[in-house]
Amino acid sequence: xxxxxxxxxxxxxxxxxxxxxxxxxxxxxxxxxxxxxxxxxxxxxxxxxxxxxxxxxxxxxxxxxxxxxxxxxxxxxxxxxxxxxxxxxxxxxxxxxxxxxxxxxxxxxxxxxxxxxxxxxxxxxxxxxxxxxxxxxxxxxxxxxxxxxxxxxxxxxxxxxxxxxxxxxxxxxxxxxxxxxxxxxxxxxxxxxxxxxxxxxxxxxxxxxxxxxxxxxxxxxxxxxxxxxxxxxxxxxxxxxxxxxxxxxxxxxxxxxxxxxxxxxxxxxxxxxxxxxxxxxxxxxxxxxxxxxxxxxxxxxxxxxxxxxxxxxxxxxxxxxxxx
Amino acid sequence: xxxxxxxxxxxxxxxxxxxxxxxxxxxxxxxxxxxxxxxxxxxxxxxxxxxxxxxxxxxxxxxxxxxxxxxxxxxxxxxxxxxxxxxxxxxxxxxxxxxxxxxxxxxxxxxxxxxxxxxxxxxxxxxxxxxxxxxxxxxxxxxxxxxxxxxxxxxxxxxxxxxxxxxxxxxxxxxxxxxxxxxxxxxxxxxxxxxxxxxxxxxxxxxxxxxxxxxxxxxxxxxxxxxxxxxxxxxxxxxxxxxxxxxxxxxxxxx
Numbered sequence: 001x002x003x004x005x006x007x008x009x010x011x012x013x014x015x016x017x018x019x020x021x022x023x024x025x026x027x028x029x030x031x032x033x034x035x036x037x038x039x040x041x042x043x044x045x046x047x048x049x050x051x052x053x054x055x056x057x058x059x060x061x062x063x064x065x066x067x068x069x070x071x072x073x074x075x076x077x078x079x080x081x082x083x084x085x086x087x088x089x090x091x092x093x094x095x096x097x098x099x100x101x102x103x104x105x106x107x108x109x110x111x112x113x114x115x116x117x118x119x120x121x122x123x124x125x126x127x128x129x130x131x132x133x134x135x136x137x138x139x140x141x142x143x144x145x146x147x148x149x150x151x152x153x154x155x156x157x158x159x160x161x162x163x164x165x166x167x168x169x170x171x172x173x174x175x176x177x178x179x180x181x182x183x184x185x186x187x188x189x190x191x192x193x194x195x196x197x198x199x200x201x202x203x204x205x206x207x208x209x210x211x212x213x214x215x216x217x218x219x220x221x222x223x224x225x226x227x228x229x230x231x232x233x234x235x236x237x238x239x240x241x242x243x244x245x246x247x248x249x250x251x252x253x254x255x256x257x258x259x260x261x262x263x264x265x266x267x268x269x270x271x272x273x274x275x276x277x278x279x280x281x282x283x284x285x286x287x288x289x290x291x292x293x294x295x296x297x298x299x300x301x302x303x304x305x306x307x308x309x310x311x312x313x314x315x316x317x318x319x320x321x322x323x324x
Numbered sequence: 325x326x327x328x329x330x331x332x333x334x335x336x337x338x339x340x341x342x343x344x345x346x347x348x349x350x351x352x353x354x355x356x357x358x359x360x361x362x363x364x365x366x367x368x369x370x371x372x373x374x375x376x377x378x379x380x381x382x383x384x385x386x387x388x389x390x391x392x393x394x395x396x397x398x399x400x401x402x403x404x405x406x407x408x409x410x411x412x413x414x415x416x417x418x419x420x421x422x423x424x425x426x427x428x429x430x431x432x433x434x435x436x437x438x439x440x441x442x443x444x445x446x447x448x449x450x451x452x453x454x455x456x457x458x459x460x461x462x463x464x465x466x467x468x469x470x471x472x473x474x475x476x477x478x479x480x481x482x483x484x485x486x487x488x489x490x491x492x493x494x495x496x497x498x499x500x501x502x503x504x505x506x507x508x509x510x511x512x513x514x515x516x517x518x519x520x521x522x523x524x525x526x527x528x529x530x531x532x533x534x535x536x537x538x539x540x541x542x543x544x545x546x547x548x549x550x551x552x553x554x555x556x557x558x559x560x561x562x563x564x565x566x567x568x569x570x571x572x573x574x575x576x577x578x579x
Binding site for chain 1: 325326327328330331333334335337338341342345346409412413414416417418419420421422423424574578579
């Protein structure tokens with residue numbers, strides 16, 4: 001393994017992304033993306049469909065050539081020093097790909113061999129099979145597995161060489177709740193043991209719950225990159241949901257604040273500095289309108305995501321926002 | 325073993341395991357096909373004058389059939405393996421691994437050579453009841469086998485890289501590999517051809533592969549063995565240069 005590139009410090013970032021551009025003819029999929037992911041972070045890379053997340057991950061993984069810019073994994077350039085960079089990186093691809101010729105355990109051992117790992121990782125392979133509830137399927141052909149099982153094998157394949165940096169590209173897309181929980185429990189354990197985890201997901205509640213820092217890509221550029229708490233705090237709104245008694249109508253002055261309505265419950269978006277909740281109650285009292293039910297909601301990642309990108313995280317999907 | 329060597333060895337082993345898991349298709353079937361050619365042609369051409377002094381037609385035919393089968397299987401092994409990986413998407417496992425283009429090249433080509441060696445040995449074995457082939461020049465035999473199997477394995481890799489669907493590989497097989505291997509002197513000596521076809525045969529690289537291989541058995545050939553070795557080596561070197569350029573630059577493999 002060669003030494004880290006001269007441009008990095010003694011303790012290089014887990015991932016260093018510098019000025020990445022990717023052009024497909026006239027289309028510019030990535031427009032000069034730069035950021036660092038520190039060692040030991042649980043980092044989320046979010047963005048609407050077509051934002052460039054998968055292209056960026058493919059560039060980091062060596063599947064796509066960047067038009068400009070560079071990526072380093074723990075200081076090792078992914079092009080000039082690709083062998084060292086790839087040994088430090090594990091990537092779970094988004095697509096459910098598999099090799100139909102092999103059985104699960106054989107496939108994992110082959111994958112380990114690609115990374116220069118021999119029998120010394122076989123106990124680790126068996127441990128992963130156990131943790132991912134695949135032991136019973138270790139001798140089965142990849143063809144015989146369900147979609148969820150194939151997804152778990154993909155996770156094991158990415159981790160087979162014990163990489164210190166792991167990227168998961170939508171690992172829970174289309175899988176059931178139980179598997180999502182199992183996946184995140186496993187990844188959280190690895191993170192606690194020092195693994196840097198980078199995640200893309202449409203389930204924003206996952207990113208909000210698991211990740212300490214979040215980058216949102218939009219139209220090929222970084223729209224924002226901040227610690228999760230700071231990102232949530234930057235939203236200067238709160239939401240008030242009220243159900244008015246009888247057939248009462250909201251006073252005219254409050255109507256511009258309505259952002260949604262369902263089953264007779266109105267949702268008002270209140271700017272914390274300009275629209276105190278007390279002011280809404282005062283206006284309703286003055287108009288002689290009684291309230292049947294009321295509650296407030298703090299903004300979450302979905303609100304910020306929509307604010308920054310203008311899109312929901314997943315159109316019509318089971319996002320945090322849709323579940324509110 | 326260094327990690328890089330282990331990576332190469334693993335890829336080679338995986339490629340061997342791949343064809344081994346479908347041995348009926350990859351080894352048995354081509355041997356049976358070649359045997360059928362042998363039975364039909366040996367019967368049809370029975371009684372003809374020896375092609376070379378002391379070499380009957382059946383004896384003459386066997387080395388050519390072996391080499392033709394080697395040529396076709398070397399190409400099929402690498403092209404189908406790579407194409408299946410591309411179509412199934414599992415090529416990403418290899419692309420994301422710390423395996424360099426030279427190891428990639430070497431492992432695929434070596435695995436194809438292993439398959440061809442199995443096919444060739446199986447053919448020698450099953451034809452033993454019909455003909456006992458002498459071995460005149462074992463080194464020439466080995467060189468021609470390795471260069472020929474290697475060349476076609478590399479050509480298969482190129483086809484696998486360039487092809488965007490199975491139809492493209494099939495077209496390469498049907499319009500290039502099969503015609504050139506059939507028109508390469510497997511079933512006849514090129515001296516029996518009309519002048520135009522005689523000259524045209526000398527532009528066919530597969531002709532030299534078969535002719536040189538046959539020399540290894542009988543010590544007789546249509547062209548001097550050195551020409552055959554040089555042609556086969558030149559073909560291997562040129563195809564390898566193109567293939568390695570594709571692998572190093574990521575041509576058609578990296579978007």
